[in-house]
Amino acid sequence: MAEKIATREAYGKALAEFSKDYDIVVMDADLAAATKTGIFKKACPERFFDCGIAEGNMMSTAAGLAACGKTVFASSFAMFAAGRAFEQIRNSICYPNLNVKIGATHGGISVGEDGATHQCLEDIGIMRTIPNMVVINPCDAVETRAAVKAAIEHNGPVYLRFCRLATNVLFEQDNFKFEIGKGITLKDGKDVSIIANGLLVEKALEAAEILQQEGISARVIDMHTVKPIDKELVLKAAEETGAIVTAEEHNVYGGLGSAVAEVVCEGRPVPVMRVGTLDKFGKSGKPAELFELYGLTAQNIAIKAKEAIALK
Amino acid sequence: MDQQEKNRLSLIAYKIRLNAITAVYNAGSGHPGGSLSIADILSVLYFKEMNIDPKNPNMENRDRFVLSKGHCAPGLYGALAERGYIPKEDLVTLRKTSSYLEGHPDKNKIAGVDMSSGSLGQGISVANGMALAGKIDNKDYRVYTILGDGEIEEGQVWEAAMFAAHYKLDNLTAFVDYNSLQIDGPITEVMSPEPIADKFDAFGWNVINIDAHDIEQIVSALETAKTVKGKPTVIVAKSVKGKGVSFMENNVSWHGAAPNTEQFEQAEKELKAKIKELEEN
Known part of the structure; x- marks a missing residue:
């Protein structure tokens, strides 16, 4: 865990790296420096197209490219990709099931100082409701690289959510296995399962340590793919640990917590507590301070874990 | 262009109109007005201009067509049926649950549809x-x-207009079906997009103004478009909404309504008379 790398940075590097082996086209909406697609642009300028500040047009144009056989990455901030261009993604990309990957950076409150208008806490929920869409929220640079590769190899639309904040690298690239729709069990446990994604995976691991000190054995699952959710792994966690906590940098409505609760309710009802933003907008501030303010902390996950256990 | 060729394309346009009206009548809903106003353009595109092959609808180097005004699917299906992409007898299944002929074009269900559309x-x-x-x-x-x-x-549309000019997409030709009517009334009363030609010109497009029902002008504009390098072409085509059916012409209430049996029979009679006249020419 030496160098911290933002998942957006890993995204840009992955695009550049895979441009050698895959015929991908990348589009951005005047945010290439921030989304890091600029790294691809430098490596592969002839396959990079800036669309200017016009996200709706970018998504439909990406669809047109894909309709002619291209694998296209269209990038902007999560707010302006999933938010502004929802309907273009829905009608131009997902309905015809075209091979467009939405590389959405700056997801969640870890955007920090730019504040609420730029902190998308609804994107996973919005994207998850569209048929044909795959939704992935990787937790570190290694997983991001693998997710980008998997998205390229997947035929159809994929929404990839990345973050602005530089964070620890949790995985080692060598031998790292990534499969869309297959969660990764990071730590086994028998009393409760913490199912997290994105930047909350690291906090889930910390929460498991806190719980360990209190004699509670917590399983930690990295659920990078929110759709299709890994039902088998969720039900196994419900069956074997009898209580679940979800943790995500997203509104508790519609995202990972909802997806897990749906599976648990229908398949193996056990208590599920959700850690996420509580139907509130974000605000300006340092990311670490905002995580505290909104309860996206290891301590809060541990508290919720004990509440879930108490409900067994 | 000789009279015979003009007649051929005009005849097909009227057959497309009859197909569209038949489909909308049987569906009990749909958009006849705009389907009728683009019939001549569709005829020229599908029977003269575009390099396409109904036997090989996904031919790699085919010319592409996107019906951006997707609600005029009956017109498009009418053309696809004439061209042999879909069986004519299927047109009466338009909008039915068991049919592949969706209310708006679906690229994954209908051969010859290059893109699903409908959201304007x-x-x-x-x-x-x-x-x-x-x-x-x-x-x-x-x-x-x-x-x-x-x-x-x-x-x-204007984001796209900027993009096409910026990337010098001279392989793109857009038509504006300028029939001056939209659902809520005349375009100048609802929300005027005029002056249309000047706007596209200001956005860096090559602009050609034509009569949307003059076959020769459509053909000629498309020929010109191919010679223009470095910029996309828009053909602003002044049309008559409901063209070819007397009681539908220039009548906004036919934007999105199906004729009843009596009205359909009248429309059919008028269109068949025109078809007969062109066939005898």
């Missing part, structure tokens, strides 16, 4: 993407799209 403003962006793909791959196919004049009130 998006088709021209999609056409941009197709044209850009052609540029990237150094292919010589061309891309065509038809926009409604009401549709160009969508901001995305």
